[in-house]
Amino acid sequence: MTQPTSGGDAGRNFLSVTDARSLILDALSPVDGWERVAVRAALGRVLARDVIAPYNVPAHDNSAMDGYAVRAADLAANAETALAVVGTAFAGRPFSGIAGPGQAVRIMTGAAIPEGADTIVVQEVARREHDRVFVPAGQKQGQNLRRAGEDLAEGSIALAAGTRCGPAELGLIASLGIAEVVVQRRLRVAFFSTGDEIASIGRPLAPGEVYDSNRYTLFGALSRLGCDLLDMGVVPDEPAALEAAFRDASLAADVIITSGGVSVGEADFIREMMARMGEVSFWKLAIKPGRPMAFGRIGDAVLFGLPGNPVAVMVTFYQFVQDALLTLMGVTPLPPAERFPVRADFALRKQPGRVEYLRGRLQRDDTQLSVAMAGAQGSGVLRSMSEADCFVVLPEDCTAVQPGDTVFVQPFHGLV
Numbered sequence: 429m430t431q432p433t434s435g436g437d438a439g440r441n442f443l444s445v446t447d448a449r450s451l452i453l454d455a456l457s458p459v460d461g462w463e464r465v466a467v468r469a470a471l472g473r474v475l476a477r478d479v480i481a482p483y484n485v486p487a488h489d490n491s492a493m494d495g496y497a498v499r500a501a502d503l504a505a506n507a508e509t510a511l512a513v514v515g516t517a518f519a520g521r522p523f524s525g526i527a528g529p530g531q532a533v534r535i536m537t538g539a540a541i542p543e544g545a546d547t548i549v550v551q552e553v554a555r556r557e558h559d560r561v562f563v564p565a566g567q568k569q570g571q572n573l574r575r576a577g578e579d580l581a582e583g584s585i586a587l588a589a590g591t592r593c594g595p596a597e598l599g600l601i602a603s604l605g606i607a608e609v610v611v612q613r614r615l616r617v618a619f620f621s622t623g624d625e626i627a628s629i630g631r632p633l634a635p636g637e638v639y640d641s642n643r644y645t646l647f648g649a650l651s652r653l654g655c656d657l658l659d660m661g662v663v664p665d666e667p668a669a670l671e672a673a674f675r676d677a678s679l680a681a682d683v684i685i686t687s688g689g690v691s692v693g694e695a696d697f698i699r700e701m702m703a704r705m706g707e708v709s710f711w712k713l714a715i716k717p718g719r720p721m722a723f724g725r726i727g728d729a730v731l732f733g734l735p736g737n738p739v740a741v742m743v744t745f746y747q748f749v750q751d752a753l754l755t756l757m758g759v760t761p762l763p764p765a766e767r768f769p770v771r772a773d774f775a776l777r778k779q780p781g782r783v784e785y786l787r788g789r790l791q792r793d794d795t796q797l798s799v800a801m802a803g804a805q806g807s808g809v810l811r812s813m814s815e816a817d818c819f820v821v822l823p824e825d826c827t828a829v830q831p832g833d834t835v836f837v838q839p840f841h842g843l844v
């Protein structure tokens with residue numbers, strides 16, 4: 429395991445984002461269990477076994493263009509060559525004869541290359557006169573041909589175990605004639621919100637209450653990952669209720685995600701409860717937002733105690749929890765974090781010693797991409813999260829940003 433290092437902040441030994449990620453990912457391995465599903469049902473699922481190509485793809489040498497299948501040896505180097513057209517090859521209806529010396533076969537895209545032919549001349553350059561075709565000089569042997577096994581050789585790994593299936597993978601599996609694949613079982617994730625001030629939607633707010641948004645955000649994020657969800661609602665700040673919720677969650681799920689109660693407030697029983705029921709570390713991360721976070725285990729379940737602030741939930745989910753869940757789901761390798769440099773269109777002062785995730789909006793003019801702030805940056809302001817399309821990631825040592833500076837952004841597309 430990586431040794432935690434100080435994230436600065438006046439030497440208060442905050443855990444850095446990099447170390448927290450390593451501590452989490454090093455502690456996790458894929459859950460056991462697989463099932464066999466039909467190709468369509470594999471969308472979003474993780475392959476538990478390699479998919480092996482049962483035959484060559486393409487299965488036979490075939491034409492990449494509509495035109496004429498010819499023998500390169502027949503063609504004159506510097507002059508037009510006349511050939512006798514002896515038949516036609518269609519995709520799915522091959523020419524049954526042989527293309528002999530001085531002969532050509534009319535051929536359509538995808539049709540098998542007739543025996544004897546080795547080159548395709550596209551019809552746009554050929555001149556047809558009755559049963560003869562005139563081929564101009566300058567053709568290259570083997571042109572416009574797709575070779576058998578060019579995409580995948582029989583017996584080779586078409587998709588490795590650990591691949592998460594998207595549309596391309598479904599198509600690839602189908603192209604091999606495979607109807608079912610073996611995938612990892614779905615991850616079971618239990619989640620609840622904590623806090624006496626948190627009200628579920630569907631009733632008016634009492635004074636001092638706020639509606640529960642975190643459970644809806646988490647529902648969205650977890651649903652996209654294809655997890656089996658156990659939504660346990662809002663659990664009040666009462667030891668007996670919290671204990672029952674943790675016990676039930678740890679028996680039913682692989683992962684428990686909570687929000688709220690991980691800081692140091694007087695009503696934050698949840699910290700004590702987590703510590704008593706399992707092996708849980710409480711971290712102060714060198715990050716903003718999302719500073720307090722808990723990670724560990726209760727029974728056999730992996731626990732993430734996320735901070736209560738709604739944007740802190742999203743930042744910690746996407747910077748830590750998502751890759752942890754993908755690891756438990758068996759995804760390997762993890763998709764690389766996409767980051768790219770753009771010009772800042774804003775000014776900002778920043779405390780050193782922590783990574784800040786700002787909500788940004790990418791803007792394009794004719795020549796370059798830049799990023800503006802997406803609105804108020806408080807860690808409870810979900811509106812700017814909804815208006816943003818990227819995180820602007822300011823590293824620990826950054827102390828200020830001026831318009832025109834280069835900053836790194838992490839686009840939501842592909843992340844969220």
Ligand SMILES: Nc1nc2c(c(=O)[nH]1)N[C@H]1C(S)=C(S)[C@@H](COP(=O)(O)OP(=O)(O)OC[C@H]3O[C@@H](n4cnc5c(N)ncnc54)[C@H](O)[C@@H]3O)O[C@H]1N2
Pocket residue numbers: 621622623625626638639640641642643687688689690691692693696717718719720734735736737738740807808
């Ligand atoms: N003395 C200190 N105070 C705080 C610290 C600290 O280090 N020392 N950290 C601050 C930071 S940063 C955060 S983030 C919060 C996180 O604290 P908790 O995890 O204990 O969260 P709560 O106090 O329960 O809630 C914080 C905030 O978020 C609202 N909230 C909570 N749950 C929901 C929900 N499900 N839906 C919508 N909104 C929710 C809650 O009402 C609070 O406003 O602590 C700081 N304090």
Ligand code: MOO
Pocket residue numbers: 715716717718719720735737740807808
């Ligand atoms: O860092 Mo807290 O995470 O401000 O919201």
